[in-house]
Amino acid sequence: MTLTDKRKVLIIEDEMEMRFYLMTVVTSLGFDPVMTRNGAQGLEMLKTRIPDLIILDIMMPEKGGALVYRELVANERYRKIPLMIFSGVDRSAFEHYVKMLNTEPPADTQVAKYPVPKYYVEKSADPDYLKKRITTCMNDPAFQIQISRGTANENTSG
Numbered sequence: 001m002t003l004t005d006k007r008k009v010l011i012i013e014d015e016m017e018m019r020f021y022l023m024t025v026v027t028s029l030g031f032d033p034v035m036t037r038n039g040a041q042g043l044e045m046l047k048t049r050i051p052d053l054i055i056l057d058i059m060m061p062e063k064g065g066a067l068v069y070r071e072l073v074a075n076e077r078y079r080k081i082p083l084m085i086f087s088g089v090d091r092s093a094f095e096h097y098v099k100m101l102n103t104e105p106p107a108d109t110q111v112a113k114y115p116v117p118k119y120y121v122e123k124s125a126d127p128d129y130l131k132k133r134i135t136t137c138m139n140d141p142a143f144q145i146q147i148s149r150g151t152a153n154e155n156t157s158g
Contacts, residue, residue, distance in 0.1 A: 039063030
């Protein structure tokens, strides 16, 4: 398998040490990491390249992960990309944020309700657990996406 054939993982993380840690974990699984420093860069990258998985931090400068999460689940093109939150923010705190989002009336461009993320790993997690969650998330059939030449196509087969 050549480097261009490897499955791509978009890492959106502001802390340099965590980016390198995630790069090491992703590479050890045989995937190709694509790293960005904040949510704005991550969303910009998505305009040109659709990854096989997004690993998203919550607390970041410029455009934080909570805002990126909102855009990802509201955008039809991005919502089927496997997404794993990797953050120092407690899962219950982020789930509370999502519940608060769902109390606002949806705009025409938003989904009716924001889902609670299925894959959420706190930064204190064991590396082996993180590897298992990355693999499970990437292979979750709930994310029906096929990557073809860098664009997202919904899977129409059963």
